[in-house]
Amino acid sequence: MAAHSKKDEAGQVERVRRKKPSNIRAAPQAVGKGQGVEQPLVPPSLTSEDPLNRPEEALGQALCLLQDEEWERKTEGLRLVRALAEHHAEVLLPELHYVTTAVIAEVKNLRSIVSRDAITTMAHLFTHLQREMDSEVEGAARTLLHKAGETSLFIRQGVELALGTLVHHCSPGRVLQGLLAGGLRHRNPVCRAATSQSLLMLLQVVGVSHVLTGKKTFASEIIPAVSTLAFDAAQEVRTHARAALRYLGSHKKAESAVEKFVHLKDQSARSSQTQSCSQWWRTGTTSEEVDEAAAPPSSCKRLFLRVLVSEVTQFLGVLWGGGVSARWETHRPCGIGTSQSTSWECPAPKQALQSL
Structure with missing residues (x-):
């Protein structure tokens, strides 16, 4: 019996260890004191591309493929750009601005496969070229953040990856x-x-x-x-x-x-x-x-509504012209001057339709 009880206790301890989370988040009070904070962020990992035999020719080929209308050829051009950034940066750097501009244009592509491939290519450029990409950061960040608003989870995950590499390496x-x-x-x-x-x-x-x-x-x-x-x-x-x-x-x-x-x-x-x-x-x-x-204070909201009603009513008065008058009473909100009524001239519906 003693042997069985020892085995049961050992099994319970082992199960508790398994259930223990590997990454424990600190309480907000501990975070404020700098205790129990998570470990420093690790840059996102990317898939590796194979080196190219003729990188100079591949650069021109990549630019030509990115201008093609076929999406398969565009993805092949993006693959060449990723390989150049990873293994042949000295060939890519002289034409970096033109290449980056072409890749950013493909990020806006309506075909999701091409857009996601271009977003991944931007992540490779940030990772392998690092601060050489500083001059292209503003345009790339603007495009990526705009792309983050899309409903496709496929695209949003790619944007999160690209922004992570942007923050870590530039x-x-x-x-x-x-x-x-x-x-x-x-x-x-x-x-x-x-x-x-x-x-x-x-x-x-x-x-x-x-x-x-x-x-x-x-x-x-x-x-x-x-x-x-x-x-x-x-x-x-x-x-x-x-x-x-x-x-x-x-x-x-x-x-x-x-x-x-x-x-x-x-x-x-x-x-x-x-x-x-x-x-x-x-x-x-x-x-x-x-x-x-x-x-915002409620008085500001009332003032905004008052201005909005005034603009709409004046617009309708100009559109319809003269006619039977209908009095519209408005008052200043509390705390903003004294109460004052204002009237606008609005035509009857039948006369307004006849005048059009």
């Missing part, structure tokens, strides 16, 4: 400029989420101490951008941005940097945002009061 300053220009004010929330995730990855690659104690231009651009995305309407965007703020909070100069670089018109909004950042750093949660402070 100059941080150029990467930051490209991300801010291409996705910070994008209308699609999915594109803004990709931007927020890339900014978080950039902070992890560069390091908090380098951001806050290095060049002021980098900190003065990335901290306001992350603070803006932290109040975005989309939850996925806010999640990555607030994770970036918690990551910044592991440094003692983080709060003073936010007060220095985040310029707000309203001093109360500045203080509420700073307090909310400190709350994220300590607990990883936000209060409902912070979200309400970030929302």
Whole structure:
């Protein structure tokens, strides 16, 4: 019996070890103190291409194939570009701008196979040429972030791979400029989420101490951008941005940097945002009061609606012309001047139709 009980206990211990996760995420309180943080990011891995026998001829052939209308020939040209970037960089560098422009054009291709192949080719260029691609970062980042808004998971996974290689292998300053220009004010929330995730990855690659104690231009651009995305309407965007703020909070100069670089018109909004950042750093949660402070006042909403109604009514009055008048009463919202009524002349429907 004793032997059986020992075997059962050993089996239970083994099962517990199996169930134990390999990557334990730290609690937000531990993240704020710099404890239990995940290991540094590892650059994405790519499939390898075979070397080419005649790389000089392959370069011209690749450019010709990329201009062809057949998608099979386009994919063959992209394969040649990947092989040149991996094994024959000295041949590709003199024509790098023309090659990159051709590949970016294929990223916008409507055929998903060609577009995904071009996105993978951009990842190879970033990985193997690294800072030689700095001059092409802004255009590539803008195109990739726009492509991240597509519904196809096949394309979005490729974009995530390409943005990861971009962040890891190119100059941080150029990467930051490209991300801010291409996705910070994008209308699609999915594109803004990709931007927020890339900014978080950039902070992890560069390091908090380098951001806050290095060049002021980098900190003065990335901290306001992350603070803006932290109040975005989309939850996925806010999640990555607030994770970036918690990551910044592991440094003692983080709060003073936010007060220095985040310029707000309203001093109360500045203080509420700073307090909310400190709350994220300590607990990883936000209060409902912070979200309400970030929302626009109700008086601004009423003023906006009043202006909108005024513009629409005036447009209808110009379109229909004279006719039977209908009085439309509007009042100023509370706290914005005194109450004042205004009327517009609107024709009757029958007369309006007859006049057209």
